[in-house]
Amino acid sequence: MRGSVWVLTGTLVLASSGAVAASVVETSAGPMRIELVATGLEEPWGLGFLPDGMFLITEREGALKLFAAPGAEPVQVSGLPEVYAEGQGGLLDILVPRDFAQSREIWLSYSLPQGRGAGTALGRAVLSGDGTRLEGFEPVFISPEGGRGGRHFGSRVVEAVDGTIFLAVGDRGTGPDGLEAQDPMRAEGKIIHLNRDGSPATVLPGTLPGVHSLGHRNPQGMALDVQGGLWVVEHGAQGGDELNRVEAGRNYGWPVIAYGEDYGGGQIGEGQAKPGMEQPVFYWDPSIAPSGLAFYSGALVSAWAGDVFTGSLKFDYVSRLNPDNGYAEERISSPETGRVRDVVEAPDGSIWFLSVYDGAAYRMAPVK
Template sequence: MKTVAFAAAVLLAGPACSAQPQADRAMTPDVPPQPASATQPVPANAPLDPAIRNVPAAAGHANRHQSAPPFAIAPIGQFDAPFAMAFLPGGDLLVTEKVGRMKLRTADGSVAEVAGVPAVAAGGQGGLLDVAPAPDFARSHVVYWTFAEAGQGGSALALARGTLTLRQVQCVSAPCPPQAALSQAAVIWRSGSNGPGGQFGASIAFSPDGRFLFLGSGERQRFTPAQDPQQLLGKIVRLTLDGRPAPGNPAEPGQLSDIWSSGHRNPYGLVFAPGGRLWEVEMGPKGGDEINLIEPGRNYGWPIVSNGDNYSGQPIPDHPSRPDLAAPTLWWNPSISPSSMMLYTGAMFPQYRGSLFVGAMSTAGLIRVTLNGAKASPAEFWDFGARIRDVAQAPDGAIWLLEDGARGSNGRLLRLTPKP
């Protein structure tokens, strides 16, 4: 059985090399100073600059009518308010639940809770968030995850890693899940700016060469930190695998050296496409959800400009109003509330190879976007009747979805295959 073979490999593995957690570094990750405004109540609206003349956006509007999904849909599991999933070699799957549980679903369908997950600040949009195996997981067995961490003044986004170990146990009946645990679990990066607010972002991606970790850090519903070069909120950061600022980041004078790009609201998905381009999906305000092509050093405008408006109805200038700020490649208004994004590369759906798939929650469903170099185009929007929290490609090329587990969604795990 695949689970037995993998468990043996993990138990026999010696200390990992480049991705092995380091307790001294992990206990004191570099964080920026706590700004005086961090613990203040979140503001109701983005600051409005009366000097900006609004220029309405037109190019890139991506809303499409929904249609029935062209898939055979099989429910294969259910989780409690899941947030993210990630496949391991051999077909096992890690799933995070916001309350603070990590689950391992083995290739045979059995499910075990992973022990050793540190406490999270669960509530609202916070909790246990993204999860991703290290690029060298087959050798190191290291897993990275993000979570809302309690601290002085409130919660903050944290990035941790640990070594996943499995031990096969004897059961009278099958399937029989192994015992799963994280050892040497340690925080290696913190956003700082502890305080109130949701919108943690928390999405993880690794560079194609496996040397660097990219992390989306949300602005916590506070607006102005996204433009503050001395805060890590509202940014995409580029780190080494041990959580330090990566060499070669486009840091300007007075800017924290972690920062790769700025002016983001709530980055919920990061994906590298062939050729090395980095794509991001971002939840905007009332309207203005975005797909961005991320380039080093660029400022993507939030909260100065957006193709949506404040929830109060107070307008925000559209992106063309400030052409010096990077505009989204695609945007949705009305909102779709994007939750996740993956690039399809499998063989089961050859017609979709090279497409981005985006989970949506307010206009619930699954969106397909085609890529052509630096150009993205909307293709389909399928109605699944439930909020889609995460989307992933299985080793066999099937598409797996996680329902959100709230507002009528049941937290189900769905497997999509071609219709007979």
């Protein structure tokens, strides 16, 4: 379970220049070409693909940009909600539902100003035919109570196999002494499950309607595996970042149990285990600050089929975990992998990631 089984770090072996900036990195599956597909971004956060080859990228300060193709000049999309762009808050994740060709719906998670604080929110709108604006944006879910400060909003959005929507909500940074993540009637530190009309898709006795699981700290990656199961990666405190398989009604422990320690030292809660609380499938110690999550289909790299990809905000690499080998970790590192915020498999089977340091999006695929 622990993240120290073995580590293979990718090595940059070639850089090239030309119409498309690119480099080549060695990996366990052979050389991969990493090429620039979008640049000039201000703290990119979420990435979504449209069925016609276009793609959308959110910027935390509150902008949404549409790219017609890799390397194209972006279109600034209007019609966005007001966001609380402080600390870790702002315009966050984006979801393009599978029925976009018919519905043209776009879903966005964001931090919403609430009095003297802010809370995690989720909303949807229709993308105009020319791609320049969101029409009829409406909030679908708003955390009932906003916390103060700019930490731990979450907040990834995933469409389930049945078309319902999952939203990851952070604990708002209240620390080991705050038990909001354990309070079933609060939204903080929860995975929220909604129908497309915003009604709760999970209803558990004695819980806020929509709460699917509890005891999460700061989930900044969420994805379905190849069988449709839901997973998250979440930040620990000082050590103890976790990969969790999420199931309805389960309690994932924060801040009662944790594999990290409190900032400045000291045990968090009651230790590392407690009856009735789930253990992570895998954890990192020291923390890597994981963000973004993808389960790879194997479309272009069959050796990686079913493997788990996430970005490291702290150590500047793309992490690949191999479930068939005890979740052994390969660290794919190159000059482009600076503070990786999101990792997504593209429709063609390539792996795309967002670099906060570069303000850029990159595409990784086998060298041909």
